[in-house]
Amino acid sequence: MASWCVRAVRQSYCLVASPNFVRAPPRLLCTAAQRKNGQGPEEEAEKSEQSAPEKTPAEEKTQLEEQLKEMTDKYKRSLADAENLRRRSQKMVEDAKLYGIQGFCKDLLEVADILEKATESVPKEEVTSQNPHLKNLYDGLLMTEVQIQKVFSKHGLVKLNPEGQKFDPYEHEALFHAPIEGKEPGTVAVVTKVGYKLHGRTLRPALVGVAKAS
Numbered sequence: 001m002a003s004w005c006v007r008a009v010r011q012s013y014c015l016v017a018s019p020n021f022v023r024a025p026p027r028l029l030c031t032a033a034q035r036k037n038g039q040g041p042e043e044e045a046e047k048s049e050q051s052a053p054e055k056t057p058a059e060e061k062t063q064l065e066e067q068l069k070e071m072t073d074k075y076k077r078s079l080a081d082a083e084n085l086r087r088r089s090q091k092m093v094e095d096a097k098l099y100g101i102q103g104f105c106k107d108l109l110e111v112a113d114i115l116e117k118a119t120e121s122v123p124k125e126e127v128t129s130q131n132p133h134l135k136n137l138y139d140g141l142l143m144t145e146v147q148i149q150k151v152f153s154k155h156g157l158v159k160l161n162p163e164g165q166k167f168d169p170y171e172h173e174a175l176f177h178a179p180i181e182g183k184e185p186g187t188v189a190v191v192t193k194v195g196y197k198l199h200g201r202t203l204r205p206a207l208v209g210v211a212k213a214s
Helices: 002-017 026-037 041-051 057-099 102-121 132-154
Strands: 157-160 172-178 188-193 195-198 201-204 206-211
Touching (some): 102 132, 102 195, 102 201, 132 157, 172 188
Parallel strands (some): 172 206
16 A cells, blocks of 8 residues: 555656646636636626726716817817918919019019110200101100000009109118208109019119208
């Protein structure tokens, strides 16, 4: 009997020491312990849910109203941003249409200035039928000047000749200030070079002399 007990103990020890022997992981041991105590994982989940404080219908309503208010505010802000972006883009397109020819107009102003100086330099007393060549040339210059001014007006380009007007620093550039008899101080007494406005925006200020008190 004693020898049989010794053999049984040795066989048990060899079985435990064998590499083929698989030990149960701690999780299974814990599960087995919970089952032994009469508690399963489902019961543990139910206990955790029961332990969480339940919200009353009034609290849930208040929370939903706050979420709705926040989402509505975000939606309105998004609409306002989109509308502002649309307006800015539309304004940029309109400005590009109106003022896209600004550089071209500035170049043409030099041509208009030359035509004006050419007509002013012709002595009027010599423009007669007795001098047909000069008369035809002068008439051609006048017609060209009138036509170019019509083209300017068609595209929103307007001449500024502010003689006798109140000095405006946004439309006029003062070259000098001098007391001039018969001129009210602060008014434009002399215009040395006319200015131009393109669709209400000053393209080139008029070069003027301003009268001042003596």
